[in-house]
Amino acid sequence: MERIPNPSLNSLKAFESAARHLSIKKAAEELNVTSAAVSHQIQQLEENLGAALFYRRYRSIEMTELGQMFFMHLRDGFEKISQAVEIVNSHRGHGVLSIDVPPSFSSQWLMPRLHSFVMEHPEIDVRVSTRMRQFTNLTRGYRGDVQTVLNWASESDIVITFGTGNYPGMNVTKLMPLYVTPLCTPQIRDTLQKVEDVANHTLLHDERGLLYENESFWRMWLRQAKVDGINDGNGPRFTHAALAIEAAVAGRGVVGTTPMLASSAIKSGQLVEPFTVRVPLSGTYCVVSRPDVSRRPIITQFREWICKEGKQQADTESVFFAHERHHSA
Known part of the structure; x- marks a missing residue:
């Protein structure tokens, strides 16, 4: 009997994906190639095997009986490959945890708390790196920004990012609810008898509003506070929230931001x-990791720790808000 040459891995991947989805289009999306490329790979595989694996219907495909048997064995083979890779990953860098975070989140929130995780788990080598996403003129929730986060997740164990949590195929945990409100020094606060008085001060802009919400934080807040006649576009703008908060601590104006990132300055009374008046945000900081990486014990340990820290932060802010509302009533 003539020996059939081994088919290419690409053609096997194309067939397995198309068979699992029973869709050429969905297989193409999963493999990040065109539908024509998937069809070509499957056709090459069928020619290589000398057998039809699919019935082509109008706008659909259906596996032949031989295709079904081939798919079951191929699926088992891919699962064994995945298990083998997971075994290697579990031993390679077993005690190393790599985390990608936005700069302001790192400096203002994560790093002041990270020592407690390191103390609890001295056996884990935590490596934190910071990166900024590049934004274009695409609309909110656009694919390019999502793809950036997915790419980072392929390079690091955990990515912490600001967003709505819509990262397909990833394990995502939202850290805590966020809201926007003005913050200022106690000296400036004494001059703010009513919300309209913010017009007498420089507005400091945390640009995360425009970058992630398509609307400035100040515009959101002034609308919620029912304040008209204030030019919310005036004042210096800061791409890094930490710089906007530092400017507020220095008394240069009033910043519209998320108190989460200013918790140290708030706690110290600065x-x-x-x-x-608070404006809830649709987005928050999300803990993102690949499903295979998420099964590592150190990923679970870090995720549990940071979620506990986030809950404590949210609880503290809720108590503070209730106290302030009672005091101002």
């Missing part, structure tokens, strides 16, 4: 929340 910044205060002059009003009780």
